[in-house]
Amino acid sequence: MTDSSNFISFNPTESKDTRSGFGAALLELGTTHPEVVALCADLTGSLKMGDFRDAHPNRFFQVGIAEANMISMAAGMTIGGKIPFTGTFANFSTGRVYDQIRQSVAYSEKNVKICASHAGLTLGEDGATHQILEDIGMMKMLPNMTVICPADYEQTRQATLAIADYEGPVYLRFGRPKLPVFYKTDAPFEIGKAQKLMSGDDVTIVATGYMVWEAIKAAQILKEKGINADVINMHTIKPLDAKAILDSAARTGKVVTAEEHQRLGGLGSSVAQVLAENNPTPMRMVAVDDSFGESGTPTQLMDKYGLNADAIVSKTLELF
Amino acid sequence: MSTQATPEICSQVRRDIVRMVHAVSSGHPGGSLGCVELLVKLYFDEMHLDAENFTMDGKNEDLFFLSNGHISPVWYSVLSRRGFFPTKELATFRKLNSRLQGHPATEEKLPGIRIASGSLGQGLSVGIGAATTKKLAGENTWVYTLHGDGELQEGQIWEAAMYAAHNKIDNIISFVDCNGQQIDGSTDDVLSLTDLGAKWSAFGWRVLKCDGHDLDELGRVIAEAKSHSGSGVPNIVLMKTEMGKGVDFMEGTHKWHGIAPNDAQLADALSQLEETLGDY
Numbered sequence: 001m002t003d004s005s006n007f008i009s010f011n012p013t014e015s016k017d018t019r020s021g022f023g024a025a026l027l028e029l030g031t032t033h034p035e036v037v038a039l040c041a042d043l044t045g046s047l048k049m050g051d052f053r054d055a056h057p058n059r060f061f062q063v064g065i066a067e068a069n070m071i072s073m074a075a076g077m078t079i080g081g082k083i084p085f086t087g088t089f090a091n092f093s094t095g096r097v098y099d100q101i102r103q104s105v106a107y108s109e110k111n112v113k114i115c116a117s118h119a120g121l122t123l124g125e126d127g128a129t130h131q132i133l134e135d136i137g138m139m140k141m142l143p144n145m146t147v148i149c150p151a152d153y154e155q156t157r158q159a160t161l162a163i164a165d166y167e168g169p170v171y172l173r174f175g176r177p178k179l180p181v182f183y184k185t186d187a188p189f190e191i192g193k194a195q196k197l198m199s200g201d202d203v204t205i206v207a208t209g210y211m212v213w214e215a216i217k218a219a220q221i222l223k224e225k226g227i228n229a230d231v232i233n234m235h236t237i238k239p240l241d242a243k244a245i246l247d248s249a250a251r252t253g254k255v256v257t258a259e260e261h262q263r264l265g266g267l268g269s270s271v272a273q274v275l276a277e278n279n280p281t282p283m284r285m286v287a288v289d290d291s292f293g294e295s296g297t298p299t300q301l302m303d304k305y306g307l308n309a310d311a312i313v314s315k316t317l318e319l320f
Numbered sequence: 321m322s323t324q325a326t327p328e329i330c331s332q333v334r335r336d337i338v339r340m341v342h343a344v345s346s347g348h349p350g351g352s353l354g355c356v357e358l359l360v361k362l363y364f365d366e367m368h369l370d371a372e373n374f375t376m377d378g379k380n381e382d383l384f385f386l387s388n389g390h391i392s393p394v395w396y397s398v399l400s401r402r403g404f405f406p407t408k409e410l411a412t413f414r415k416l417n418s419r420l421q422g423h424p425a426t427e428e429k430l431p432g433i434r435i436a437s438g439s440l441g442q443g444l445s446v447g448i449g450a451a452t453t454k455k456l457a458g459e460n461t462w463v464y465t466l467h468g469d470g471e472l473q474e475g476q477i478w479e480a481a482m483y484a485a486h487n488k489i490d491n492i493i494s495f496v497d498c499n500g501q502q503i504d505g506s507t508d509d510v511l512s513l514t515d516l517g518a519k520w521s522a523f524g525w526r527v528l529k530c531d532g533h534d535l536d537e538l539g540r541v542i543a544e545a546k547s548h549s550g551s552g553v554p555n556i557v558l559m560k561t562e563m564g565k566g567v568d569f570m571e572g573t574h575k576w577h578g579i580a581p582n583d584a585q586l587a588d589a590l591s592q593l594e595e596t597l598g599d600y
Contacts, residue, residue: 103439
C-alpha cells in the first residue's frame with residue numbers, strides 16, 4: 001500500500017462533522033449530476049441538505065415524518081433514471097424501514113442511496129431511542145446492498161460523490177459530532193478498497209467511521225510501548241476488502257477491530273468471518289457489547305461504552 | 321400493436337389463473353379472478369406501452385404497479401397474453417428457476433415487472449415516486465397502481481396518500497380491489513375499513529367508484545380521471561369486485577384467497593370458463 005501521509009494528516013488543524021461532508025457533496029452533485037434527487041423526512045437541517053434544497057428546489061422532496069413512504073418513493077423514482085438520495089437519522093433510515101428497503105430497494109436492485117446521519121452513541125444526549133448500533137448489521141445482511149461508513153468530513157464528502165457514480169443500492173452511514181478532518185481533499189476513495197493509514201508488523205487494527213481517528217491515536221500510544229500497528233480504514237464494510245485484512249493479518253498475526261456499533265453483526269464480525277475461514281487469527285473487538293446506549297455527551301458515552309483510543313490500546317494489549 | 325379489451329380475453333385469463341395455481345397447488349386465485357377485467361382493460365385498452373421492447377425505465381410509457389403482489393397470476397397471464405413474454409412460460413409459475421416468482425420480482429428479469437411486491441403497502445409510494453419522475457421529465461403519461469382493500473390496513477398507504485395530495489401528484493390513477501375479503505375473513509370482521517370514500521376524500525384524493533367487472537365502466541372512470549389531468553388532485557378508484565369472480569364455488573368468500581383447486585375443482589372451474597385464445 002501507499003504512503004498514507006500523501007492523503008492523510010497526522011496533525012489535522014480542523015474539526016468538522018461528517019454530516020456536513022455529506023451536505024457539501026450533495027450540493028456538488030446537484031451541479032454535476034442532473035439525475036440526482038434528494039428526499040428528506042423532516043430533518044433537512046440535521047442532514048445538512050438545506051443547500052441542495054435551496055439550489056435545486058424542484059429536485060428536493062420533503063416527505064414529512066413518513067420514512068416508509070420516503071424509501072418506497074425513492075425506489076419508484078429510480079424508474080425513469082433518477083438517482084435518489086434519502087436523508088434521515090440512521091435509526092429511521094434502517095430499522096424503521098427495513099422491509100421497504102429489503103423489498104423495494106435491495107431485492108428490486110434499485111439505485112437508491114440511503115444516507116444516514118446521527119449513527120451510534122455519538123448522537124449524544126437524545127439517548128438510546130435514537131442511537132442506533134445495529135444498522136451496519138441489518139444493512140450488510142441484505143443481498144445487493146453496499147455499506148459504507150466513512151471516517152471524517154472529507155471522506156464522507158468523497159464517499160457521497162462516489163456512490164452517485166455507483167449503480168446499485170447503497171447505505172451511507174455518518175454522524176453528528178465534530179472530529180478531526182485528517183483526510184486531504186485530494187485523497188483517493190474507492191468503494192470496497194480499504195486504506196492503510198499506518199504500517200506496523202505487530203498488530204492489525206481495522207477500524208471504521210468515527211473509530212478510525214481513535215485507531216490512529218491508539219496506534220501512536222502503542223508505538224510508545226514498542227508495538228507497531230497496521231491501521232486499516234475499512235470505510236466499506238460491504239463488500240469487505242478481505243485481501244487487505246488477510247495480507248495484514250498474515251504478517252502481524254493479531255487483529256483488533258474498532259467500530260461504533262454492536263459487536264454482534266458489525267465490522268468485527270465480518271472481519272472475524274474472513275479470518276476464521278481463511279487464516280484463523282487471535283482477535284479482539286472494540287464495540288458495544290450487546291447493550292443499548294443512553295443520554296450523555298458523545299465523549300462521556302464513548303468513554304463509558306469503551307469506544308476510544310484507550311479502549312483500543314487495552315484490547316490490543318490483551319493479545320500480547 | 322392495436323389491441324382491445326374483450327370478455328373473451330378475460331375468460332382466457334381466468335382459465336390461465338386457475339390452471340396456474342392448480343399446477344403448483346399454491347397461489348392466490350380469489351383476488352386474481354376478481355381483478356381480471358381491470359388488468360385486461362388497462363393493458364389492452366388504456367396503457368401506452370411497448371410489450372415487445374420492455375425497458376425498466378419505461379420512459380414515455382404508462383406504468384402499472386401491482387401493490388398487492390399476491391395476485392400475481394392475473395398479472396402474469398395478462399402480461400403474457402399482451403405479448404410481454406411467451407404464454408407457455410405461465411407453466412413455470414412458482415416453480416424452481418422460473419421468472420414467474422410466487423410474488424412479482426425483478427431479479428429474474430421478467431418483462432413487465434419493474435419492482436418487487438408482496439409485502440403489502442409499498443406500491444402506492446412506489447407509484448408516486450415513479451409518477452414524480454415522470455413529472456420531472458415532463459412526460460404526459462400515467463401511472464396506475466392496484467391495491468387490495470385489506471392492504472389499506474397498512475399505515476404506509478396513508479403516508480403515501482397524504483404525500484400525493486400535498487404534492488399534487490395528479491398523474492396517478494390508483495385502484496382499490498374492494499372485495500371485502502382478506503385471509504382471515506371479511507374486512508368488516510378483521511379490521512373494518514368503514515367509509516373508504518370518505519377516508520380518501522378527507523386525504524385529498526378524487527374518489528371514483530365503479531363495478532370492477534364491467535369493462536365499459538372501467539373505461540368510463542379511467543376517462544373521467546384522465547379528464548382532470550393537471551388538476552393537482554390524485555385519483556383513487558374504489559372498484560367493487562367479487563373475490564373468485566367467474567368460478568361459482570370461489571365467488572364471494574375469503575376461503576379461496578390463498579388456496580388452489582384440486583383436480584375435480586379445476587375441471588369444474590374450467591367448465592365455467594370458455595377457452596377463447598387457446599390454453600398455454
